Amino acid sequence: MATVQAENEVITTADGVPLKESLKKALWQRKKTALLLVAPLFLFVLITFLIPIFDMLIRSVDNSIAVEQFPNVVVEIRDWELDSTELPDEATFQALIEDFKVGAKEKTISRLGRRLNYEQSGMSGLFRKTARKIKKLETPESATEAMIAIDKDWGDIETWRLIKRESGKYSSSYYLSAFDAQKESDGSISMKPEDQKVYLALFWRTIRLSFTITFLTIILGYPIAYLLSTVKTKTSNMLIILVLLPFWTSLLVRTSSWIALLQKEGVINDILVGIGILGDDNRLAMIHNETGTVIAMTHILLPFMVLPLFSVMKTIPPSWVRAARSMGATPFTAFVRIYLPNTVAGIGAGGILVFILAIGYYITPALVGGTKGTLISNFIAYHISTSLNWGLAAALGTILLLLVLALYILYDKVVGINNMKLG
Amino acid sequence: MSSDNSLVRFVDIQKSYDGVSLVVKSLNLDVAHGEFLTMLGPSGSGKTTCLMMLAGFEPATHGEIYLKDNPINRVPPHKRGIGMVFQNYALFPHMTVAENLAFPLQVRNMDKSEQKQRVDRALDMVQLGPFGDRRPAQLSGGQQQRVAVARSLVFDPDLVLMDEPLGALDKNLREQMQYEIKHISENLGLTVVYVTHDQSEALTMSNRIAVFDDGIIQQCAPPEVLYEKPENAFCANFIGENNRFLGKVSEDNGDTVKVEIDNNAGTVVAKKVNVGGVGDRSTLSLRPERVTVNPEPGSLPNIFNGVAEELIYLGDHIRTRFTVLGHDDFIVKIPNSANHAQLEEGGTANIGWTAEDCRALDPSD
Numbered sequence: 001m002a003t004v005q006a007e008n009e010v011i012t013t014a015d016g017v018p019l020k021e022s023l024k025k026a027l028w029q030r031k032k033t034a035l036l037l038v039a040p041l042f043l044f045v046l047i048t049f050l051i052p053i054f055d056m057l058i059r060s061v062d063n064s065i066a067v068e069q070f071p072n073v074v075v076e077i078r079d080w081e082l083d084s085t086e087l088p089d090e091a092t093f094q095a096l097i098e099d100f101k102v103g104a105k106e107k108t109i110s111r112l113g114r115r116l117n118y119e120q121s122g123m124s125g126l127f128r129k130t131a132r133k134i135k136k137l138e139t140p141e142s143a144t145e146a147m148i149a150i151d152k153d154w155g156d157i158e159t160w161r162l163i164k165r166e167s168g169k170y171s172s173s174y175y176l177s178a179f180d181a182q183k184e185s186d187g188s189i190s191m192k193p194e195d196q197k198v199y200l201a202l203f204w205r206t207i208r209l210s211f212t213i214t215f216l217t218i219i220l221g222y223p224i225a226y227l228l229s230t231v232k233t234k235t236s237n238m239l240i241i242l243v244l245l246p247f248w249t250s251l252l253v254r255t256s257s258w259i260a261l262l263q264k265e266g267v268i269n270d271i272l273v274g275i276g277i278l279g280d281d282n283r284l285a286m287i288h289n290e291t292g293t294v295i296a297m298t299h300i301l302l303p304f305m306v307l308p309l310f311s312v313m314k315t316i317p318p319s320w321v322r323a324a325r326s327m328g329a330t331p332f333t334a335f336v337r338i339y340l341p342n343t344v345a346g347i348g349a350g351g352i353l354v355f356i357l358a359i360g361y362y363i364t365p366a367l368v369g370g371t372k373g374t375l376i377s378n379f380i381a382y383h384i385s386t387s388l389n390w391g392l393a394a395a396l397g398t399i400l401l402l403l404v405l406a407l408y409i410l411y412d413k414v415v416g417i418n419n420m421k422l423g
Numbered sequence: 424m425s426s427d428n429s430l431v432r433f434v435d436i437q438k439s440y441d442g443v444s445l446v447v448k449s450l451n452l453d454v455a456h457g458e459f460l461t462m463l464g465p466s467g468s469g470k471t472t473c474l475m476m477l478a479g480f481e482p483a484t485h486g487e488i489y490l491k492d493n494p495i496n497r498v499p500p501h502k503r504g505i506g507m508v509f510q511n512y513a514l515f516p517h518m519t520v521a522e523n524l525a526f527p528l529q530v531r532n533m534d535k536s537e538q539k540q541r542v543d544r545a546l547d548m549v550q551l552g553p554f555g556d557r558r559p560a561q562l563s564g565g566q567q568q569r570v571a572v573a574r575s576l577v578f579d580p581d582l583v584l585m586d587e588p589l590g591a592l593d594k595n596l597r598e599q600m601q602y603e604i605k606h607i608s609e610n611l612g613l614t615v616v617y618v619t620h621d622q623s624e625a626l627t628m629s630n631r632i633a634v635f636d637d638g639i640i641q642q643c644a645p646p647e648v649l650y651e652k653p654e655n656a657f658c659a660n661f662i663g664e665n666n667r668f669l670g671k672v673s674e675d676n677g678d679t680v681k682v683e684i685d686n687n688a689g690t691v692v693a694k695k696v697n698v699g700g701v702g703d704r705s706t707l708s709l710r711p712e713r714v715t716v717n718p719e720p721g722s723l724p725n726i727f728n729g730v731a732e733e734l735i736y737l738g739d740h741i742r743t744r745f746t747v748l749g750h751d752d753f754i755v756k757i758p759n760s761a762n763h764a765q766l767e768e769g770g771t772a773n774i775g776w777t778a779e780d781c782r783a784l785d786p787s788d
Contacts, residue, residue, distance in 0.1 A: 320513050
């Protein structure tokens, strides 16, 4: 054997430069190329993905509108306690008039009204009415009385408690709404009454349906992927085209065709009635409910399960199962003990893919889900485009993101993410 | 081979995959208890198909296979009790070596302590005692091979099948494993059916070799018989090195024939093995080591003048390429002895051989 290098001896190249530095220099060029190749995509992802997500996270707790519209009120109200039984002092009311005058002139004050309306209905109306009347208000003797004259709600202590609660730069109220909770007037947190609860049930439904869909895609995709991996390459290529065919059709068209098939007067019901299995008066309700969402989404997401499974199964030589069989294992034992464990990586990859796609799916549940089959994403869309409550939408989105991350970590702990094979 | 001693019998086996052509054409073969039988042949000759039919992974299209005199065509693989070693070992990657070995015992519901005892014994047999906790991927090719062999034996099967088990190993390791498998099979008195396309492997390991070509067993005989007394041109050519002459029988003397080499190159006296009568075509086969250089004139029935075209020094022998009887690829192995014939490239010499060593066979191609 060659002599062993002393541990502290620095190995150098022929010209006396330490080997490590020479190597670093030699590799730098390669690293530079790699960085340049990555740069465009990195910028793209940064601008279109990471920054929007960050913006969403901020938006879900952002309450800067209160500080912007009520710059004086939020200062004056600091000294006023939530459990106080009296209205805030005169200075606060003067600040209120001042802020309202500026806000009404710039026509921005109604935004704050809308914002506070999320917490307590009637606030939007109060702000609009006050903004209309505040322009005619000369400097009054008592600001307090003048405001109460404009609307008696300004004399209601609950209004002030709300303003006090939401006077900070950040607010947890969006998250509380997202969890069907609310702040009581004394600042404590409680669950909303049963008839106002929306989101927890919706989250639960989203998770439940996503698991159902993932499970169904495994059940339906596994045999197909097995067949694909065992037939001749020529046949499997053709079958893969059939599996991918749904990808080449517009999502909207596919989803709409499910409506044509599944609706009460649709093809399937007609056939069932036609052959006498169903009476004409009790046709199955297969659409605009959970069933419709599950059926259509299972169909749409199936390729995402089949392809990872197929790519894993293709690497399993037939001799493994044969070896097990020759050693005395029944076909069932050979499958459960040898084949199945080696496809876990594919099931995991496909499962995570399908689950993550399902939990955030929007268009299909929107079209075929009705009221009972819609998912959380449909409500996020509703708050973004219809109710314009972006803060709540952001909070719901953030919770969804965290949920996916949590499941991902759980998967990593249980199965190990390194096992995952996507292709 | 008497049928009461045979463990496996193939009777009139035919196999077709596509319904158009036969991969195996009428196979009849007995494997005796304790025999190491090798199926040797080029790829596509049907040898692996025969093994798969025996293991139960391919159904025979026609005919019956008997194991211990019981027909097994309808017996599923897991009830045949046949151990098998696969080409790429087929070790289960998600199990440790010990778990791999315990698998056949677990599916037989053997109790835990006996399982452990047997696994340990099998590991010791292949000198892998300390490797039980490793995964197959952590072992070298040779070690994986040993695990595969141990796994096929751990449940004491009546018969062990090996499908080119050494194909993935490099040359040195392959030779070492050949001896190891041979010794294990001898020590345990195993009955082995071994498939390979490597003739030296077949010669090293087997009691008997069945040479496959084109779905037919060309010859089934012990290695020395196969090498020294090939019955047809294919076997002569496939096993070992071989000089060939094509010609036409001009005289039939019962034991020997005279064959006129094509293009009137000369007449050779040869042993009549597998050839018709006068006028039929024949392939003559002659081993390179059975040729004498500069024999005493008249001492051999076949003496011809040849030109030494190429000399290759190989240590123990000198490989010489002659042009003789119109063929420029006639190989002679001259042993490296003190008084071996001195030749130069381009020089001429007389070369001769006996009628016994030159076998007149069927006229292949």
